[in-house]
Amino acid sequence: MSQSFKVNVNSTFDFDISETESSQLNSIKTSASEHHVLHENSSYKTEITRSDFNKKEFQVKVNNNIYNINIINELDSLIKEMGFEIGSSKVVNDIKAPMPGLILEINVKNGQEVSENDTLLILEAMKMENVLTSPRDGVIKSISVEKGDAVEKNQLLIEFE
Structure with a gap:
């Protein structure tokens, strides 16, 4: 065929x-x-x-x-x-907490340029450390949490420009 x-x-x-x-x-x-x-x-x-x-x-x-x-x-x-898009990529503009936890470490600052897969912060949840990495290249617009903060699921952590 x-x-x-x-x-x-x-x-x-x-x-x-x-x-x-x-x-x-x-x-x-x-x-x-x-x-x-x-x-x-x-x-x-x-x-x-x-x-x-x-x-x-x-x-x-x-x-x-x-x-x-x-x-x-x-x-x-x-x-x-079927309603899907071909070759489209979603642009992620913010990072939200995937689960409730405690911010152990923040590895970026406002205005800092980051590359895809760079470590942004470490979130402790259920006695485990979860490394949250950058989903794309970009510039950090704002950081909504500080080291030691307790966060809820889906709470805004970091915004990209």
Whole structure:
């Protein structure tokens, strides 16, 4: 069974392209991001100028004209119909206490830049130390607790800018 793709160009034009059609494209790779394409006796110089594989969005220059392209396959369509998002990432702007406990240590300050997985603070709960790490790169906007504070579940601990 041949897979098909829905291709949207410049948020205006929609095309259905089969796997067979795409494999029959007369294309020669001339560099890492450039191709020379022959189609219906016409020659085209193409270059992929920007790509986001998670969102399946590409910007392609064809003979010095820029085109923004979105590619969706059958699985992507099915996932979207079910109400899910493809390649989306949730931006976390705050850290809340996952359980009631006691703040043992705070490893960051207001205005500090942090990277994903950096230790933010240590929360003691049920005689166990829980290390809370940064879910993303960012800058600390505010810290709502101090060392030694008792916190409740879902209490705001840290906010990102």
